[in-house]
Each structure stands twice: as C-alpha cells, then as structure tokens.
Amino acid sequence: MPAANACVAGKEPVQSLVHPLVVTLMVAAAASLGAQEPPPPEPGGRGGRGAAIRDFLGLGAAPDAAAAERGGKLYQPNCAFCHGERATGADGPDLVRSTVVLHDEKGDLIGPVLLKGRADKGMPAFSTLTEGQLRDIAEFLHLKVELAANRGTYHTLNVVTGDAKKGEAYFNGAGGCNACHSPTGDLAHVASRYPPEVLQNRFLWPGGFGSGVRRVTVTLPDGETFSGTPKRLDDFTVSLTDASGNYHSWQRSNGVQVALEDRLAAHRQLLGKYTDADIHNLTAYLVTLR
Numbered sequence: 479m480p481a482a483n484a485c486v487a488g489k490e491p492v493q494s495l496v497h498p499l500v501v502t503l504m505v506a507a508a509a510s511l512g513a514q515e516p517p518p519p520e521p522g523g524r525g526g527r528g529a530a531i532r533d534f535l536g537l538g539a540a541p542d543a544a545a546a547e548r549g550g551k552l553y554q555p556n557c558a559f560c561h562g563e564r565a566t567g568a569d570g571p572d573l574v575r576s577t578v579v580l581h582d583e584k585g586d587l588i589g590p591v592l593l594k595g596r597a598d599k600g601m602p603a604f605s606t607l608t609e610g611q612l613r614d615i616a617e618f619l620h621l622k623v624e625l626a627a628n629r630g631t632y633h634t635l636n637v638v639t640g641d642a643k644k645g646e647a648y649f650n651g652a653g654g655c656n657a658c659h660s661p662t663g664d665l666a667h668v669a670s671r672y673p674p675e676v677l678q679n680r681f682l683w684p685g686g687f688g689s690g691v692r693r694v695t696v697t698l699p700d701g702e703t704f705s706g707t708p709k710r711l712d713d714f715t716v717s718l719t720d721a722s723g724n725y726h727s728w729q730r731s732n733g734v735q736v737a738l739e740d741r742l743a744a745h746r747q748l749l750g751k752y753t754d755a756d757i758h759n760l761t762a763y764l765v766t767l768r
C-alpha cells in the first residue's frame with residue numbers, strides 16, 4: 479500500500495520545492511533547445527475525411543503530420559524526460575489529457591506555457607523557441623491526442639464508458655484507494671460535487687501538479703510544533719497558515735526544524751500504474767457516489 483511520504487529536512491535547509499536535479503535538467507533543457515535551428519514553418523493540415531469525427535471528439539483540425547514529426551524531434555530530447563515519451567506523463571503531467579493541450583489551436587495556449595514556463599511548479603521556460611517551433615511542438619502533442627482518441631481511449635464528451643463494478647474492485651483492491659478514502663466517508667456524494675470529467679481529473683491529478691506539498695510542520699528549538707499549509711518556504715523563511723487560519727512565520731535558523739508532508743505521493747505513483755481501462759472503470763464507479 480503506498481503511504482504518503484514525509485520528507486524531513488532537519489539540519490539541512492530545504493532549498494526549494496523543486497528537486498535540485500530538476501533544476502539542473504531545466505537549465506540543460508532550456509539550453510539545448512536554444513541551440514536548435516528553427517525549422518521552416520509549414521501550413522497545418524485542415525479538414526479531410528476524419529473531420530466530422532474529430533469535430534465530434536472536440537479535437538479541431540487534423541494535425542499536420544510533417545509539423546508533428548518536426549515537433550517530435552524537439553519534444554523527445556527536451557520534454558520527454560518530464561512528460562514521458564508518449565506525452566502521457568512522468569514527473570511532469572500527462573499532456574494528452576491536459577486541457578491546455580486539448581483546447582490549444584496551433585500553439586495559442588501551449589506557446590505561452592513553454593515561453594514563460596511555470597518555474598515555481600517545475601516547468602522550465604523555453605523562451606528561445608520560435609513561433610514555428612512552438613507550432614510544431616503543438617502539432618506533435620495534438621497528434622498524440624488524436625492517436626489516443628482513435629484508440630478509443632480518450633473521450634472528451636463522455637468519460638463514463640467504464641465498468642463501475644470493476645472500478646469498485648480496483649478501488650478496494652489493486653488501486654488501494656480505500657486505504658485513504660471511503661465511499662461513505664470523504665468521497666460520499668463526490669459525484670454531486672463534480673461533473674464526470676472533472677471528477678476524473680480530481681483523482682488523476684488532485685490539486686494539480688506541484689501542490690503535493692501541502693502540509694508543513696515546524697518544530698521550534700523549545701519543542702513547540704506548528705502544522706499547516708505552507709505559504710512560503712525558502713532558505714531563510716518558513717511560513718504557514720494553521721487549521722484556524724492563523725498565519726505564522728519564522729526565520730530558518732538554529733534549531734528550527736521543517737518537515738514537509740507530501741500527501742499526494744500516492745496519487746503521483748498511481749499515475750504510472752493505471753491502465754486506460756482502470757481509469758475508465760474508476761470514473762464509472764466514482765460517478766455512482768451521488
């Protein structure tokens with residue numbers, strides 16, 4: 479049963495919420511991409527026989543295969559180690575299920591994310607990408623979405639295609655969800671709180687990437703402890719909001735100990751384990767919890 483990880487940073491200061499290795503990779507990734515020559519832009523493919531199906535699935539125009547191929551050459555060395563070779567997620571989120579990617583057209587939503595990055599969340603900026611390169615990468619990701627859709631594994635309109643009984647079995651069995659959740663406890667009526675596609679995202683990616691570190695416990699030299707949601711955490715300061723909403727802040731100096739609790743470690747591990755069928759079955763089960 480996967481348990482929530484507690485990362486205790488005693489004497490050693492917690493440098494940032496991002497693993498140092500990731501920072502190194504981020505710099506390396508941005509640098510190596512900057513060195514690439516921009517490929518010539520090509521017109522995107524439009525319409526065609528599959529247009530009606532794509533429209534039905536909400537996928538927009540058919541990805542341009544040549545652009546997607548160029549995009550793949552940029553994607554593999556620069557993005558794959560975080561988002562997975564097939565873009566279905568690794569340390570970084572699944573891009574095939576990303577709403578940014580799904581709603582993007584020719585890089586209009588993906589572009590800004592890449593150019594600016596989300597440094598605080600572990601997504602480096604690729605500020606030297608040209609418009610043509612952004613479009614190529616976007617086309618590559620759209621093709622991945624398309625391939626997933628054609629396999630019948632991604633449904634933007636109806637995510638409730640699974641078998642609720644199998645989902646329940648997975649919840650109480652292989653998934654180990656019942657170690658932390660209960661259909662009559664915290665997840666009672668969860669289906670009344672979210673529409674199905676949001677509910678699916680809620681268990682695939684609760685709170686979004688980067689929000690896994692949600693609880694911090696500070697132990698002062700005299701042994702007094704405070705726990706709550708971290709507000710600020712760097713080499714010099716730690717601050718939190720406690721359960722009653724009170725804000726506390728300390729200098730990180732002699733004897734102030736900081737422990738981070740990653741409550742969503744189990745969810746991140748599960749991302750690598752689910753098959754598409756598991757995901758659909760779980761969603762089908764969870765929508766019965768009305």
Ligand code: HEC
Nearest residue numbers: 504507556557560570576577578591596599600601687688
């Ligand atoms: C060092 C790891 C890392 C690398 C390299 C990286 N990403 Fe990301 N990416 C992330 C993380 C982490 C997030 C989630 C940020 C957040 O929670 O807002 C993210 C978010 C995204 C998003 C937004 C997804 C969404 O739904 O919000 C897109 C699109 C994206 N990355 C594409 C790329 C592409 C394309 C590349 C390569 C050019 C790339 N990333 C390289 C880690 C990385």
Ligand code: HEC
Nearest residue numbers: 480481482653654655657658680681684741742744748760
């Ligand atoms: C080790 C504990 C743990 C395990 C195992 C676990 N979860 Fe979670 N889950 C959490 C935590 C912590 C949250 C975040 C709750 C919060 O935001 O307050 C969460 C959030 C969720 C949410 C969002 C609830 C909401 O109200 O928004 C859903 C749905 C969910 N999990 C389903 C699952 C499913 C399905 C599984 C098994 C495949 C699973 N969880 C396994 C700890 C766990």
